[in-house]
Amino acid sequence: MGNGNITLTINGEEVTAQKGQTILEAARGNGIFIPTLCYHQKISKTGACRICVVKINDRMIKTSCTEPVTEGMKVETEDEEIVEIRKGILELLLAEGDHNCLYCDANGDCELQSLCYRYGIEPSGSDFPKNTREIDYDSSYGLKRNENRCILCGRCVKACAEIQVKNVWSFAGRGSHAHLTSDISEKIGDSSCVACGTCVQMCPTGALSFQQVLGKGQAWELTKSSSICIYCGVGCKIDFYTNREGQLVKALGCDDGPNNGHLCVKGRFGFDFVQSDKRLKKPLIRKNGNLEEASWDEALDLVVSKFSGYKEKNGPDSIMSFSSAKCTNEENYLLQKFMRAVIGTNNVDHCARL
């Protein structure tokens, strides 16, 4: 082990961590669970929600997402006292907002919901003063906002400031009047937001959600598969979600790609053309001036007889092909092989220059 290593005890077990790591990072690195809300590994630390508190050396209670590890430190991630603190935080969060999972977009994919379930929290029915904050489902083409589900964790603020680097979101007001604003209290759709959707992807609750692109589906009905964005050359890796009907529902940035989880508006929302009515569904052949549906055999044989004819009569160089920068390596390879080996010409090019 390198000399940057530190030994500490978590829940009675000796573990190693790197110098400079937080207790949370050390715990996660060793497969030990500590609940979090405001923490996210991609943004700077806030230490705001306090849900991640742990007990250090039997005395101190500290937020594990901000507290660095030290040699010989003894950490207890959960005991009765800590459970009580966590329950208190969750009860307050539930009471303060309007958290009805029944009609929330995040149902089944909400960090607040799963922690409430874990700690057995139910709405207190107390007369805690509820704030009515902004609900805006229309102003933006990409985002929906229902701040009554907001837990003021600040992840969206930091996601926009540190990942998209646009600084759209910030907090205004104090205490129980704290709330989000986009730019200077503009509607999100009127703000400088570029609809990259990063804040939505990072929001732990249903306070921010995506506009419906095509299909709908609840979290547990969706299937995830990863592929690469079709647009620019950054090559962002995207997790696409489809519903039970096979319709595309949403796109989330995948952490494994060059994008490290981030996407732009095109990668985020520009996929429904795949399932649009405008898609061709059968080969077409021009007959009496019109393009008419035909079978594959008919279409392929026609192409082959034409190509063979020109090759014979006018020479291979009378046939040209345009390949595509939107198609795969395999397809591009095969088309140039076809032109070179089958037709016998180097007449192949693509839009690299366009």
Next chain:
Amino acid sequence: MTNSIREIPVSEAFLIIGSNTTENHPVIGSMIKNEVIRKGKKLVVVDPREIELAKYADVYLQIKPGTNIAILNGFMHVILRDGLEAKEYIKTRCEGFDELAATVKKYTPEYVAEICGLDDPEKIVEAAHLLAKTSPMALYYCMGITQFRSGVNGVKSCANLQMILGNLGVAGGGVNPLRGQNNVQGACDMGALNAVYPAYQKVPDEAMKEKFEKAWNATGLSLKPGFTIVESLNAAIAGDVKALYVFGENPVMSDPNQHHVIEALEALDFLVVQDIVLTETAKYADVVLPGFSFLEKEGCVSNTERRVQKMNRVVAPVGDNREDWWIIMQLANRMGHPWKYEKAEDIFEEIRQVTPSYAGITYERMEKELIQWPCPTEEHPGTQYLHKDKFSRGLGLLSGIEYTAPAEEVDPEYPIILTTGRLLEHFHTGTMSRNSRILDAIVPEGYIEVNPNDAQNLNVVDGELVAVSTRRGSIRIKVKVSRRPKDNVVFIPFHFYEACANKLTIDALDPGCKIPEFKVCACKVEKIAV
């Protein structure tokens, strides 16, 4: 890119020239912004439009379209004049320095400011000093360097600058072209180019001919380079090209001088289009073959940093459509070539055999590793940045490059410079983005960006419909008054068929690589009388 996306945090300074990064490569744009705004890295932006990054730049130079080479020579002039070049690097790793030094001698800040239409020559000095004194410095460019008659020279000038500063072959430096489409890099690597086989192995080379005849079990491969796209359109009009097979492209929208493209398509005897929707080009076809969209297919693509990534099937195919490789294989089979591939991976395995830079890459590795070519063997980790200890040709070649004016300069009849490009929300010819509901809703129509001064002179207001004409055609389009373009420069995005920028653009080509000069031509903007 010579270097990698994950080196962005390693760079201490950035020169962004001819790239509207935050709109056209937004994820990289954000990463660069993060370094500049939050970590105080240095930034120089050179662009005729005051793009978003210009706001955060230490020095922003709003040059006239088509004057990149002059400004780059200007930087080099100042660097050499003030002795800021990387002397040891030049001595040990480069050749041709004397020629370069002699060429840039006359590019004094005053002379360059004159060519580029800049008021303050001192800003050129300031930028040059900043770029020279902060290392490693990464240069990023895009079509704003290449889409000119002098495109190849523009690229060489970028390399010149980075070599004299010792910024090539080091982490966080490099000459980094941002590829505009998700697999331009791969299409080039795969030899979908008129003069090279996969991995840029040259067509007019007997040894290569033999290699590929053997690998493909074929005879009579041609030693003669083929046509490029724009050349082939001319050949169609001349009657030399009879048949055209267009695979996943939309030249009616994407190529310069639309009128000329349509004339060429009409002159053809036979046009086959393989695509996912009935594109503007497919409307001229004799046969249309419906392929798979990106979410239906399997295969791999290579991004702007040479990283090869796997694409997977996400949704079921529609209708009676077929895999694109299957269609091409069928054509080969029916022409007497018994190719037999059962899946995309079979093709990739063949690619590895004939493409040395991909030889060590497998589907399995792509899924598990971050892997960038060149990767010659399965044990090789791939290559994060190029030219580490030496250049592929040995010594880095510095060459003296003179600025040359664009093909079409403004005159009394066409007094305004037109430049074209893309928007954040749309892509290329709009085949995909305009058929995406949300993207289409955000930006439903095209427009022409006009600077407030010019708008006043032309007596037009925001939202007004105007006529824009060049020697090649005329369109009607809405005005968007914007501070972005330089005085006397207008900008039109080319995604919109109703207001098609490429009816206007010029098909002047770079003599070397044949890239069209999309980024500059002369136009006039007229009020439409009511």
